[in-house]
Structure formats: structure tokens, C-alpha cells
Amino acid sequence: xxxxxxxxxxIFIENMVFAYFLGMCSYLAVSKTVKTAVGLGLAVVxxxxxxxxxxxxxxxxxxxxxxxxxxxxxxxxxxxxxxxFIMFIAxxxxxxxxxxxxxxxxxxxxxxxxxxFLPLIAVNCAILGGSLFMQQKDFAGxxxxxxxxxxxxxxxxxxxxxxxxxxxxxxxxxxxxxxxGLGITFIITGLMAIGFMSFMGIKI
Amino acid sequence: xxxxxxxxxxxxxxxxxxxxxxxxxxxxxxxxxxxNNPITVQVLGICSALAITVQLEPAIVMTISVIAVMGASxxxxxxxxxxxxNRIRIIVQLVVVASMxxxxxxxxxxxxxxxxxxxxxxIGLIITNCIVMGRLEAFALGxxxxxxxxxxxxxxxxxxxxLILVAFFRELFGSGNLYGYxxxxxxxxxxxxxxxxxxxxxxxxxxxxxxxxxxxxARNRKLIEKG
Numbered sequence: 001x002x003x004x005x006x007x008x009x010x011i012f013i014e015n016m017v018f019a020y021f022l023g024m025c026s027y028l029a030v031s032k033t034v035k036t037a038v039g040l041g042l043a044v045v046x047x048x049x050x051x052x053x054x055x056x057x058x059x060x061x062x063x064x065x066x067x068x069x070x071x072x073x074x075x076x077x078x079x080x081x082x083x084x085f086i087m088f089i090a091x092x093x094x095x096x097x098x099x100x101x102x103x104x105x106x107x108x109x110x111x112x113x114x115x116x117f118l119p120l121i122a123v124n125c126a127i128l129g130g131s132l133f134m135q136q137k138d139f140a141g142x143x144x145x146x147x148x149x150x151x152x153x154x155x156x157x158x159x160x161x162x163x164x165x166x167x168x169x170x171x172x173x174x175x176x177x178x179x180x181g182l183g184i185t186f187i188i189t190g191l192m193a194i195g196f197m198s199f200m201g202i203k204i
Numbered sequence: 205x206x207x208x209x210x211x212x213x214x215x216x217x218x219x220x221x222x223x224x225x226x227x228x229x230x231x232x233x234x235x236x237x238x239x240n241n242p243i244t245v246q247v248l249g250i251c252s253a254l255a256i257t258v259q260l261e262p263a264i265v266m267t268i269s270v271i272a273v274m275g276a277s278x279x280x281x282x283x284x285x286x287x288x289x290n291r292i293r294i295i296v297q298l299v300v301v302a303s304m305x306x307x308x309x310x311x312x313x314x315x316x317x318x319x320x321x322x323x324x325x326x327i328g329l330i331i332t333n334c335i336v337m338g339r340l341e342a343f344a345l346g347x348x349x350x351x352x353x354x355x356x357x358x359x360x361x362x363x364x365x366x367l368i369l370v371a372f373f374r375e376l377f378g379s380g381n382l383y384g385y386x387x388x389x390x391x392x393x394x395x396x397x398x399x400x401x402x403x404x405x406x407x408x409x410x411x412x413x414x415x416x417x418x419x420x421x422a423r424n425r426k427l428i429e430k431g
Binding site: 018019020021022023024025028029082083084085086089090093094119122123124125126127128129132133136176177178179180181182183184185186187189190191193194197 | 244247248249250251254255294295298299302303305306309310324325328329331332333334337405406407408409410411413414415417418419420421422425428429
């Protein structure tokens, strides 16, 4: 699969939020204003494009059946894939910590902008979901997994940006009281997902 | 969603003078079903709630898995709560939850392979399911073992209740079946009834939950958001 095709697919067609509902919790909780939504979106793009390739390396050199053959040919039938959940989440948690420290040291502007969102990301389902989908899709190389990670991050960014802009405007409209807040956000997300379905079948 | 729990837990609560199912403890179990539902009120754990509700069967399996994971990890974290240094608590919690999820995943693969395939990555995503982490942070870190168990089971049951409700409507209107058995009689189809295939697509999960939230808040006015 060529890179551009994969990139567009992961942004629009297999959008994290609209097609798989990943990262919904933070998507709903942090989308009240555009400013915070942009902060969270950037942090997700950042962390996803780092953790997916790292987890790809981990998967292909440690976890998948027969991955340990680079050590010794006698390890060919060792299958450690049952450990993938715990390895992936450990990588994600430590990468988030590392990224936080690096950003704090070298890009204090970005650190202020991302603020509390970086630590929160360790438990964002979109991040772990990205790695698990990567494992399921069986990518051929690290390049593909990096493109997939960045693409799904950008897909999440677009989704949260759009819903936060809509929510800022919808504050002025006259919605039935029980539907206000969470209810209308769900229904709008559903309508947006229908819109995104029209990207299905696009091939570049 | 059984309300009975294993007896051995008695050991831990023997010191408390409170009866095992006092009113307060019972409300820990029943509140999350309605007034404090994790999905529609606390807004936790939505990610997995929507993706696996096309049919009843995966929804029910998911509910059972989440109840098991939450009950067990709440108990473990609550036992460890005085030993965990505050700074690394998130990682400790993640490790506890991840080990529980690995157990559940392996059991499902052994005994219910088809469903486990259908749930694909969503079993793994229980790890980052916000309900689990949210309740660990908000409750198990500060409360005793028995109460944490009740809270975990209660919240997981509230989550599962929503899951099953959404799956019920989606399977009924989407494919005319319930739990794989045909419910809508053949004569309806002969008269021109057509399944609404749109219910099977992902956007309808969001809209179904939206409508459920609407109905719940219309009935229970104190949940309405201000502003």
C-alpha cells in the first residue's frame, strides 16, 4: 500500500473518532472550546506518531510469533504476543512521560499550550487503539506504521477541532433542555460521522 | 449483574460495624445504573460502548469482561492503596488493569473464540477504558476493599446496561434479530417490512446513545446540564 493512500485512508475513512469511536472520552470532555481542543489534538498527533512506530518495532522484534529469531534460530516458535497489551501500554505511558519532559525542557511554549493534556493522553483509547490496529493490520515496515500513526492522529485532530467549533456556536441555539450538552453533542457527532462516511471508497 | 458476591470478602469487612449491604453500600451498586450512569452521566467509557453494539452477543460478553476486570482491579488497587507512591500511581494502575485484561483476553480466546474475534481490539481497549481508570482514581484509591468491589461492579453493570440497551435497539431494527435469533416474524417481511440497515452503521450508535440520554434526562430532570 503506498504511503499517500494509507495516509488519506487513516485520516478520513478509518477516522479514529467517527469510524471506531476511539478517544471518545477526551473528545467529549475537552471539546467545549476550540483552544483546549487544539491543545489536545496536537498532543494526540504528537504522541501517536511516536508510539505507533515504536510499538511496531517492539511487535516485530519481540512479540509476534517467531519475532525472536534475530537473537537465535532456536527461538523461532516462541510466541509472546499475549504480552502485547502490557508492553504497549508501558511504552505509551513511558513515552508520554518522556515526551512531556523533553517538551518542557526544549519547547516551553508548546508545553504551556499542551499543559495538562499530555499526561492525560496515556489513558486515551485512541493511542492504544492506534498501536493495536497497527498490530492487527500487519504493516510491512516502520514507514507505513509511522504514516498510519500520524494519519490517525490528524484524523482525531480534525474531528475534535470540528466538534469544538460547532459546540461553541451551538451554545447560542435553543435546544430542548434534556438534550442540552451531552445529548446534542452525541447526535451532532453521529451526523458528522454520516458525513465522513461519504469519503468511503476514495482511492488515490 | 448479580448482586451477590463471594463470601470470602467477609474477612476484610469484619472490622467494620456496618452491615454488608447497608443502604450506603447498596447505593454504590445501584446508583450507577441510573442516576450516576458511567456512560450517560459521568461520560466515561464511551469509546468501546459504541463500537461493539451492533449485536447483543458481543455486548453481553463485553459487559461480563468489564465487570470482571473492574471488580478485580478495584479490589487489587484498593488493597495496594496505602503502598502505591502517589507519583507513579497511574503506571501501577495501568499495570494492574492490563494484567487483568490479559487474563480475560486469554480466557475469551480459549472458550469463546468467535466472539473474541468479533470484539477484536476492543478487549484490549478495556485497559484504557476511562471507566476503569476513572473509578480507580476516584474511588478505589480512597476506599476500603468491599466498597471498592461494590463500586467497581456497580459501575461496570451500569456501563453494561447501557451497552445492552443500545445493542438491543441496533440489532432489533438493524437485522430483525435478537441474540442471533429472528424476532420479527417472516410475515412482516412479506407485507413489505424492511430492515433498517443504517442501524448497523457506526453513526447510528452515536445517535442512539444521544436519544437515550435525551429520554433519561427528560425523565430525570435533575440531570439536565446548565448553561
